[in-house]
Amino acid sequence: MALLQIAEPQDAAAPHQHRWALGIDLGTTHSLVAVVRNGAPECLPDEDGHCLLPSVVRYEADGAVRIGHEAAAQRGAIASVKRLMGRGYADIPNRESIALDLLEGDGMVRLHTAQGVKTPVEVSARILGALAERARASLGDDFVGAVITVPAYFDDAQRQATKDAARLAGIHVLRLLNEPTAAALAYGLDRAAEGVFAIYDLGGGTFDLSILRLSRGLFEVIATHGDSALGGDDFDHRIYCWMLEQARIAPPCPADIARMMRAARAAKEALTQDERARIALTLDSGEAIDLTLTRDTFFAMTSLLLEKTLASVRAALRDANLAANDIDGVVLVGGATRMPHVRRAVAEFFGKEPLVDLNPDQVVALGAARQANILAGNRDAHEDWLLLDVIPLSLGVEMLGGLAEKIIPRNATLPVARAQEFTTARDGQTAMSIHVVQGEREMVADCRSLARFELRGIPPMVAGAARIRVTFQVDADGLLTVRAREESTGVEANISVQPSYGLTDTEIADMLRASLAHAADDRDARALAEARLEGEQLLAATASAMAADGDLLSADERAAIDQHCAALTDAIAHAQDTVAVYHATEALASATEAFAARRMNRSIRRALAGKNIDELELPK
Amino acid sequence: MAITVTEAAARHIEKSLARRGKGIGIRLGVQTSGCSGMAYKLEFVDVTGEDDQVFECHGVRIVVDGKSLVYLDGTELDFVREGLNEGFKFNNPNAKSQCGCGESFSV
Numbered sequence: 179m180a181l182l183q184i185a186e187p188q189d190a191a192a193p194h195q196h197r198w199a200l201g202i203d204l205g206t207t208h209s210l211v212a213v214v215r216n217g218a219p220e221c222l223p224d225e226d227g228h229c230l231l232p233s234v235v236r237y238e239a240d241g242a243v244r245i246g247h248e249a250a251a252q253r254g255a256i257a258s259v260k261r262l263m264g265r266g267y268a269d270i271p272n273r274e275s276i277a278l279d280l281l282e283g284d285g286m287v288r289l290h291t292a293q294g295v296k297t298p299v300e301v302s303a304r305i306l307g308a309l310a311e312r313a314r315a316s317l318g319d320d321f322v323g324a325v326i327t328v329p330a331y332f333d334d335a336q337r338q339a340t341k342d343a344a345r346l347a348g349i350h351v352l353r354l355l356n357e358p359t360a361a362a363l364a365y366g367l368d369r370a371a372e373g374v375f376a377i378y379d380l381g382g383g384t385f386d387l388s389i390l391r392l393s394r395g396l397f398e399v400i401a402t403h404g405d406s407a408l409g410g411d412d413f414d415h416r417i418y419c420w421m422l423e424q425a426r427i428a429p430p431c432p433a434d435i436a437r438m439m440r441a442a443r444a445a446k447e448a449l450t451q452d453e454r455a456r457i458a459l460t461l462d463s464g465e466a467i468d469l470t471l472t473r474d475t476f477f478a479m480t481s482l483l484l485e486k487t488l489a490s491v492r493a494a495l496r497d498a499n500l501a502a503n504d505i506d507g508v509v510l511v512g513g514a515t516r517m518p519h520v521r522r523a524v525a526e527f528f529g530k531e532p533l534v535d536l537n538p539d540q541v542v543a544l545g546a547a548r549q550a551n552i553l554a555g556n557r558d559a560h561e562d563w564l565l566l567d568v569i570p571l572s573l574g575v576e577m578l579g580g581l582a583e584k585i586i587p588r589n590a591t592l593p594v595a596r597a598q599e600f601t602t603a604r605d606g607q608t609a610m611s612i613h614v615v616q617g618e619r620e621m622v623a624d625c626r627s628l629a630r631f632e633l634r635g636i637p638p639m640v641a642g643a644a645r646i647r648v649t650f651q652v653d654a655d656g657l658l659t660v661r662a663r664e665e666s667t668g669v670e671a672n673i674s675v676q677p678s679y680g681l682t683d684t685e686i687a688d689m690l691r692a693s694l695a696h697a698a699d700d701r702d703a704r705a706l707a708e709a710r711l712e713g714e715q716l717l718a719a720t721a722s723a724m725a726a727d728g729d730l731l732s733a734d735e736r737a738a739i740d741q742h743c744a745a746l747t748d749a750i751a752h753a754q755d756t757v758a759v760y761h762a763t764e765a766l767a768s769a770t771e772a773f774a775a776r777r778m779n780r781s782i783r784r785a786l787a788g789k790n791i792d793e794l795e796l797p798k
Numbered sequence: 799m800a801i802t803v804t805e806a807a808a809r810h811i812e813k814s815l816a817r818r819g820k821g822i823g824i825r826l827g828v829q830t831s832g833c834s835g836m837a838y839k840l841e842f843v844d845v846t847g848e849d850d851q852v853f854e855c856h857g858v859r860i861v862v863d864g865k866s867l868v869y870l871d872g873t874e875l876d877f878v879r880e881g882l883n884e885g886f887k888f889n890n891p892n893a894k895s896q897c898g899c900g901e902s903f904s905v
Contacts (some may be wrong), residue, residue: 181878181886181887182838182840182883182886182888184814184824184841184886185839185840185842187843187844220801350856588831618865692867693865694849697864697868698868701868701869703810756854
């Protein structure tokens with residue numbers, strides 16, 4: 179027999195080279211890409227050193243497409259396309275306020291551009307493509323894929339649209355990750371055994387508050403609340419209105435509005451460091467503005483905005499049935515959380531200092547990069563934390579004789595794909611029924627049936643000659659796809675199922691316990707089924723041999739073989755004893771030995787008949 | 799129920815563990831695959847699981863999970879040299895037949 183060597187345990191990372199995997203924060207106003215390098219996640223900057231890519235795309239009439247900074251400053255550019263992802267025309271709230279040329283389309287809303295009609299998926303794909311390009315410039319071509327973050331409240335259509343955009347951009351999606359979970363991962367909150375965390379995400383134009391519960395290494399989003407029309411831009415706008423009041427100027431022209439908004443933003447950012455900020459600019463009309471804004475004034479005029487975010491926090495806590503002091507940690511996400519009074523208000527509300535060590539613009543992308551790094555199979559020895567979904571029960575197919583053949587073992591980490599080759603059991607078999615089962619038991623009857631489908635169009639061949647490759651693939655969202663393909667003709671059939679659908683944790687635990695309790699019974703049942711199978715195959719082979727070359731047998735010999743066939747058929751049908759079936763099989767095998775030898779002689783004679791010795795291809 | 803290893807196998811396991819630098823023993827198991835139903839597996843062990851059984855023989859620890867044990871009970875693990883090849887060999891009283899390549903067996 180073959181000699182074995184000791185292998186590394188299956189769950190240990192095989193020795194391999196580092197494989198790059200990206201974390202992408204596809205944001206409403208900005209997008210970023212990060213990667214784990216030397217064990218720590220970092221954002222990849224563009225050539226000018228900017229990490230943030232404005233989520234803005236402009237389709238030019240001349241066929242060019244501008245993305246990011248070079249599109250942001252221009253009119254007619256498409257911004258905030260994330261709000262349209264996976265949405266029908268009718269689903270979009272306050273359409274009038276969106277400065278885009280929207281069209282009703284089949285399913286998803288469409289956008290009118292200088293290059294014709296585009297879907298939000300295509301626009302997002304441009305942004306993702308630009309980030310992937312940035313990654314390629316920095317890492318080379320060989321990254322395995324990306325984890326892309328989505329808001330926790332995104333529904334299936336919005337998630338699917340995000341995946342489609344990635345596919346269009348040529349990016350393999352390892353997983354979609356909820357943004358608040360990514361933020362928690364960036365801070366390594368998963369290292370705690372359990373806890374409840376609040377993620378306060380005040381971006382450019384949106385506010386989201388999520389409450390996460392961590393238990394046994396898995397984050398669950400237990401409540402989300404937010405305001406899709408509240409963000410850092412509103413704080414800028416408050417300063418702008420204040421400037422209008424203070425300077426007593428006539429309603430400004432669009433160019434001046436843009437100029438004043440930029441000055442407002444600069445003042446807001448300055449007040450993060452300084453007690454006061456000077457705002458000085460000259461308008462097109464020749465009027466000059468020269469104002470000084472103090473922190474206190476700024477805080478006072480934006481306190482209502484801040485109060486709106488805290489109202490969302492209260493609502494989320496109420497939904498989760500929690501009080502502010504039940505929260506074990508608070509993470510701040512989004513550039514607008516740099517404002518000192520936002521930090522102070524959050525700290526006062528929860529009664530603890532929020533986590534602010536990481537750049538709040540980058541937190542989500544950094545967390546996604548950590549997750550991507552793990553999904554790509556990179557694990558450091560000291561990094562024993564794992565936030566991976568695993569297959570709770572083995573997945574397999576039914577084999578002849580009611581045996582369950584496991585293709586993906588229990589506890590395999592998602593996503594996973596495994597393939598195995600099967601063959602036909604009968605001569606001339608042209609179809610195969612694939613029965614997908616789940617469970618640890620050896621017999622299909624004791625496992626859970628998931629799906630059945632048929633592969634048709636297998637060319638007629640002798641039993642065992644066809645090669646049917648059955649591939650099981652479970653994606654990161656737990657969706658199982660089974661594909662069967664006959665290798666010589668390429669005929670294919672497939673089916674998708676959700677294996678964990680409808681199974682509770684207790685049911686899974688029961689199924690596992692049953693498999694251990696019945697290990698010995700299962701072994702016997704498997705042995706019996708295999709013995710029967712072997713007997714049936716011999717019967718089928720004998721029958722086809724007698725039909726083809728029955729003339730080689732004398733009447734006595736034929737009677738003897740028939741008798742052994744009948745005995746074996748009976749043993750297969752009635753015996754519960756593996757040994758009895760084996761004996762009957764062996765008896766038939768020895769009874770047909772002489773017959774088999776004669777058939778062999780005849781076929782050799784046929785092959786050689788009438789041939790000159792020179793025509794034969796002899797082994798050299 | 800017991801699993802044993804020969805002296806030669808035990809020495810080789812010790813040497814392999816020392817070379818690897820970590821691990822508390824080796825795991826014997828079966829998995830359903832190969833052309834004759836079952837195939838053996840042989841792995842280093844870093845941690846034992848709940849339904850694992852641990853045997854000690856010639857100073858080395860042998861870990862077998864509950865399900866595999868019903869197929870392996872009474873097995874002796876040997877270390878042999880066959881020509882230029884050396885490796886471990888399962889002497890399993892439960893195995894009724896082996897396939898031609900020796901990768902798999904059935905009970």
